[in-house]
Amino acid sequence: MQGKLHIALAQISCYQGNKEKNLETIKENVVRAKREGAQLVIFPELSLTGYVVRDQIYELAERIPGPSTRIVEKLAKENELHIIFGMPETSEKAQATLYNSAVLVGPNGLIGKYRKMYLPTHSIFEEKRYFRPGYQVAVYDTKLGKIGLVICYDIYFPEVTRLTRLKGAQLIVCISASPGIRRAFFETLTAARAIENTAFLAYVNRAGIEDGLQFWGGSRIIGPSGRIIAEAKYDEEDFVVAEMDYADAKQVEAFVPTLRDLRPELFDKLKESAEDL
Amino acid sequence: MSEAETRIVRFIKDYVEKTGTNGVVLGLSGGIDSCTVAALSAEALGGNKVLALMLPERETANPRDTDHARFVARRFGLKAQEINITDTLTTVYRSIQDFDPADKVSKGNVKARMRMIYVYYYANRLGNLVCGSSDKSETMMGYFTKWGDVAADISPIMDLYKTQVRKLATHLGIPAEIVSKPSTPALWAGQLAEDELGMRYEQLDLILYGLEHFMNPREIAAQLNINTKTATKVKHRWLAAEHKRRMPLTAKLEYRTVGSDFRLPRTIS
Numbered sequence: 073m074q075g076k077l078h079i080a081l082a083q084i085s086c087y088q089g090n091k092e093k094n095l096e097t098i099k100e101n102v103v104r105a106k107r108e109g110a111q112l113v114i115f116p117e118l119s120l121t122g123y124v125v126r127d128q129i130y131e132l133a134e135r136i137p138g139p140s141t142r143i144v145e146k147l148a149k150e151n152e153l154h155i156i157f158g159m160p161e162t163s164e165k166a167q168a169t170l171y172n173s174a175v176l177v178g179p180n181g182l183i184g185k186y187r188k189m190y191l192p193t194h195s196i197f198e199e200k201r202y203f204r205p206g207y208q209v210a211v212y213d214t215k216l217g218k219i220g221l222v223i224c225y226d227i228y229f230p231e232v233t234r235l236t237r238l239k240g241a242q243l244i245v246c247i248s249a250s251p252g253i254r255r256a257f258f259e260t261l262t263a264a265r266a267i268e269n270t271a272f273l274a275y276v277n278r279a280g281i282e283d284g285l286q287f288w289g290g291s292r293i294i295g296p297s298g299r300i301i302a303e304a305k306y307d308e309e310d311f312v313v314a315e316m317d318y319a320d321a322k323q324v325e326a327f328v329p330t331l332r333d334l335r336p337e338l339f340d341k342l343k344e345s346a347e348d349l
Numbered sequence: 350m351s352e353a354e355t356r357i358v359r360f361i362k363d364y365v366e367k368t369g370t371n372g373v374v375l376g377l378s379g380g381i382d383s384c385t386v387a388a389l390s391a392e393a394l395g396g397n398k399v400l401a402l403m404l405p406e407r408e409t410a411n412p413r414d415t416d417h418a419r420f421v422a423r424r425f426g427l428k429a430q431e432i433n434i435t436d437t438l439t440t441v442y443r444s445i446q447d448f449d450p451a452d453k454v455s456k457g458n459v460k461a462r463m464r465m466i467y468v469y470y471y472a473n474r475l476g477n478l479v480c481g482s483s484d485k486s487e488t489m490m491g492y493f494t495k496w497g498d499v500a501a502d503i504s505p506i507m508d509l510y511k512t513q514v515r516k517l518a519t520h521l522g523i524p525a526e527i528v529s530k531p532s533t534p535a536l537w538a539g540q541l542a543e544d545e546l547g548m549r550y551e552q553l554d555l556i557l558y559g560l561e562h563f564m565n566p567r568e569i570a571a572q573l574n575i576n577t578k579t580a581t582k583v584k585h586r587w588l589a590a591e592h593k594r595r596m597p598l599t600a601k602l603e604y605r606t607v608g609s610d611f612r613l614p615r616t617i618s
Binding site for chain 2: 127198280307
């Protein structure tokens with residue numbers, strides 16, 4: 073797709089373990105996004121349930137499609153826009169095998185999902201305790217352009233966004249639940265992922281506090297040159313609608329042609345070396 | 350330090366709101382930790398939602414500390430109450446058949462736990478949370494009374510070393526006189542934290558910082574130009590006190606067990 077796109081960054085805080093209340097928050101923000109002229113509204117990682125839900129995750133996770141995605145599909149249809157949000161997903165083939173997923177819905181219903189590949193399990197994070205990692209990148213061809221989905225810690229691993237970009241993503245959306253102690257990493261990495269792929273990148277982080285963990289907000293849209301097009305407040309809930317223009321990618325790509333200069337033969341070496349760390 | 354202040358203030362406010370409580374109760378000794386927590390609580394909730402209990406007892410009472418506590422309560426607009434717990438303590442000592450006044454630690458722990466009883470009584474009566482004053486240095490070292498001074502619903506400065514608390518206290522406008530006086534748990538007369546810990550907080554905190562960052566005693570000693578034995582001693586004390594920082598240990602018998610693999614969020618909306 074060429075042309076302009078209006079994106080709403082819905083930097084919300086969540087009610088821990090309360091899907092009903094979180095769906096209300098999602099609804100309020102979708103209605104606001106529509107009112108303010110956005111075509112796509114993005115919510116953070118696990119925005120359906122909150123991030124720190126620990127063992128409650130088994131009660132809260134749902135299949136996709138499922139009851140909550142159907143509610144969000146209805147919202148997308150009624151408001152004629154696209155929505156991306158995060159939720160714990162139950163496998164179609166098992167009962168307690170879960171994924172940390174991002175869901176993309178449009179006015180015509182569910183478009184697709186992405187299962188987080190890199191699950192942080194260190195420091196205060198315990199995602200591998202609960203989730204199985206995903207194995208596929210996700211790029212969806214929509215009326216708003218080719219949209220790729222990644223989640224939070226995936227951003228530390230350039231191969232995820234690289235693969236997403238090579239599959240054609242023009243806009244990479246990273247939903248996140250990142251605490252304040254990690255802010256400097258994310259501010260650098262989000263810009264780096266946009267620059268190295270000459271792609272637009274929308275990063276939407278959580279606000280609020282869960283079990284002492286304070287999310288730093290700072291959601292942003294970054295252009296392919298690394299320029300921050302729009303930015304939400306640090307630490308607090310915020311809602312930002314901004315315009316980006318896909319046409320801007322061409323001149324950046326000509327100026328720093330990272331895709332033209334890719335060296336595929338290095339990837340085999342990368343694989344060999346990574347196996348023997 | 351203003352980022353730490355902002356984060357702690359937001360943390361206190363958020364948790365009080367989420368738990369639907371009316372404010373906090375804290376023990377205000379006049380020492381740097383409790384004065385800092387009192388100031389942060391007042392900033393988060395307003396002084397009228399912070400009840401500061403001053404709980405002196407004869408053996409450790411120090412007019413200077415009482416003056417400091419009163420000053421901080423006034424300065425930050427706290428509600429304050431002073432209750433002398435000497436008679437209560439005396440009654441407890443007398444009621445214990447085997448009570449040995451020469452055993453300073455066991456007797457001193459009764460004082461810390463008695464203060465906890467008063468603080469929790471008011472918290473229950475008022476529908477408030479208990480706000481603790483433990484810092485990271487003493488928590489890592491196990492330098493506190495189990496179920497005593499450490500007992501609380503929230504401990505806002507538990508992730509700050511003593512030397513960091515001093516900087517934060519100064520930033521909050523707590524007078525230098527309070528910041529610079531020697532710390533004491535007030536379990537017996539003349540007790541000083543740095544004497545018992547065996548070194549100044551300036552050195553202890555650097556050793557603890559190294560342990561926090563997965564450094565071994567040899568690496569820490571080399572960095573700080575100190576004896577490896579000193580760093581090793583701190584490490585052993587830190588590890589030996591883990592039982593004081595956890596739920597009581599139980600035998601694993603069933604599917605999910607309290608304190609180990611029963612993992613639930615603190616608050617459910």
